[in-house]
Amino acid sequence: MKSPHMRVVPADVHAQLAGVTRVYPAADGGPGVHALGPVDLSLRRGEFYAVIGPSGCGKSTLLDVLSGLSPPTTGEVVFEGKPVGRTVPDGIGIVFQEDASFPWLTVRDNIAFGLRQGGVDGAEIDRRTDYALAFMGLRDFARAYPPQLSGGMRQRVCIARTLVMQPRLILLDEPFGALDAQTRLIMGDELLRLWRETKATVMLITHALDEAAMLSDRIGVMSARPGLILAEIETGWSRDRDSTIASDPAFGAITSRLWSLLRAESIKAVGGSARS
Numbered sequence: 045m046k047s048p049h050m051r052v053v054p055a056d057v058h059a060q061l062a063g064v065t066r067v068y069p070a071a072d073g074g075p076g077v078h079a080l081g082p083v084d085l086s087l088r089r090g091e092f093y094a095v096i097g098p099s100g101c102g103k104s105t106l107l108d109v110l111s112g113l114s115p116p117t118t119g120e121v122v123f124e125g126k127p128v129g130r131t132v133p134d135g136i137g138i139v140f141q142e143d144a145s146f147p148w149l150t151v152r153d154n155i156a157f158g159l160r161q162g163g164v165d166g167a168e169i170d171r172r173t174d175y176a177l178a179f180m181g182l183r184d185f186a187r188a189y190p191p192q193l194s195g196g197m198r199q200r201v202c203i204a205r206t207l208v209m210q211p212r213l214i215l216l217d218e219p220f221g222a223l224d225a226q227t228r229l230i231m232g233d234e235l236l237r238l239w240r241e242t243k244a245t246v247m248l249i250t251h252a253l254d255e256a257a258m259l260s261d262r263i264g265v266m267s268a269r270p271g272l273i274l275a276e277i278e279t280g281w282s283r284d285r286d287s288t289i290a291s292d293p294a295f296g297a298i299t300s301r302l303w304s305l306l307r308a309e310s311i312k313a314v315g316g317s318a319r320s
């Protein structure tokens with residue numbers, strides 16, 4: 045049965061948060077930590093949406109609430125027209141910040157893991173795993189173990205593990221945080237290719253303003269905790285963009301707008317006072 049407060053979600057909206065807050069209860073029964081919101085956010089079907097915000101502002105909390113990993117304290121989360129409950133709905137794939145590959149499994153078995161858990165037929169597992177290995181440039185390393193790979197390659201294994209599940213919404217929490225600048229640019233281009241080919245909706249959480257400016261259709265800028273969406277910026281890039289747009293004058297303009305929105309919030313987040 046529909047809740048009487050359920051809003052009508054327009055057809056091009058893929059996922060939506062309405063009036064969402066998250067307060068983590070304190071262990072001693074005290075006031076708890078108000079981490080997020082209230083946030084209203086709509087992800088359009090097929091868009092690439094980046095979230096930036098100062099450290100500790102509630103970005104990971106936003107991802108957890110959107111995906112059903114953590115319940116909202118108030119408000120409503122909807123994915124593909126249905127309320128999100130206490131489990132991650134089919135169709136949502138998550139790539140976590142930390143390397144979540146299993147060191148005791150080969151690259152191939154890491155990638156096939158979720159499909160095997162889901163009881164998918166063996167031939168289909170092989171087909172999807174082969175595709176993901178090729179797509180992420182890992183075919184020559186299918187029999188290697190993650191500790192034998194570079195950081196960028198391990199992160200590709202994690203993305204491939206999500207890709208084989210054929211998610212329609214991919215949530216990535218600072219997936220390139222541990223990589224050097226050049227590898228991050230290359231991974232960003234690979235993520236754009238993945239987004240184009242799968243036509244999935246992507247939400248990317250990142251600390252890096254240039255990454256957000258380069259990759260996204262829209263960028264949500266969050267305040268210091270409790271995280272609110274302060275502004276949403278449309279980049280206007282074409283769908284076939286890549287990291288070479290960093291030399292476009294519009295790129296510099298977007299990056300400096302992001303920093304002017306974020307500067308005071310970042311100072312608040314580290315406990316300082318902002319001077320203009």
Ligand SMILES: Nc1ncnc2c1ncn2[C@@H]1O[C@H](COP(=O)(O)OP(=O)(O)OP(=O)(O)O)[C@@H](O)[C@H]1O
Pocket residue numbers: 068077078079097098099100101102103104105106269
């Ligand atoms: N499970 C939890 N229990 C209690 N408090 C939590 C929990 N998870 C997060 N918090 C608190 O909520 C706030 C927001 O945390 P969150 O991890 O969402 O921030 P973030 O923006 O992802 O930070 P970072 O940029 O450092 O990754 C922080 O003050 C954090 O201490």
Ligand SMILES: [Mg+2]
Pocket residue numbers: 103104105217
């Ligand atoms: Mg985080």
